[in-house]
Amino acid sequence: MLGIxxxxxxxxEAHIVLKKELCALCQAKxxxxxxxxxxxxxxxxxxxxDYAGCLECGTCRVICPQKGAINWQYPRGGFGIIFRYG
Ligand code: SF4
Ligand code: SF4
Known part of the structure; x- marks a missing residue:
């Protein structure tokens, strides 16, 4: 239910920043x-x-084959996704 x-x-402050020069070396992306x-x-x-809309699942950080290409942190307090339940 991503829509809600x-x-x-x-x-x-972007919570995920890419080193595009390392991404350029990455074939499979x-x-x-x-x-x-x-x-x-x-x-x-x-x-x-585009970091807006990130679900903070961490998948990109795990699957990225280029060490150091993704600088990943949780958003600063008060920012980021607000999961709604119910
Ligand atoms: S997998 Fe990692 S290195 Fe490759 S394009 Fe995506 S962020 Fe860049
Ligand atoms: S894979 Fe997950 S953590 Fe990475 S940008 Fe996409 S939603 Fe955000």
Whole structure:
């Protein structure tokens, strides 16, 4: 039920930052298939990422084959996904 989740986007501090020079060396780019929110996309062969809408599942951090390509932290307090139940 992704549709009922809300996101508080931190416009000043991205909680996930990519080193695009390392992504450029990555052939398979598994993040483009593994992210449940489809936030990793390819634009003319280069990775494009939008952290707004991240579910904080950590999948991209786990499956990324390039050490150091993803700088991943939980969002600052008060930001990020707000899961709604019921
Ligand atoms: S899997 Fe990692 S290194 Fe490869 S494109 Fe995605 S974020 Fe970059
Ligand atoms: S943590 Fe999960 S939802 Fe967020 S960008 Fe990574 S794979 Fe996508």
């Amino acid at each position: 989740n809300k996101f508080a986007v931190d416009d000043e 598994p993040c483009t298939r593994a992210c449940p929110a489809a936030l990793y996309t390819l634009k003319e062969g280069d990775i494009s990422f």
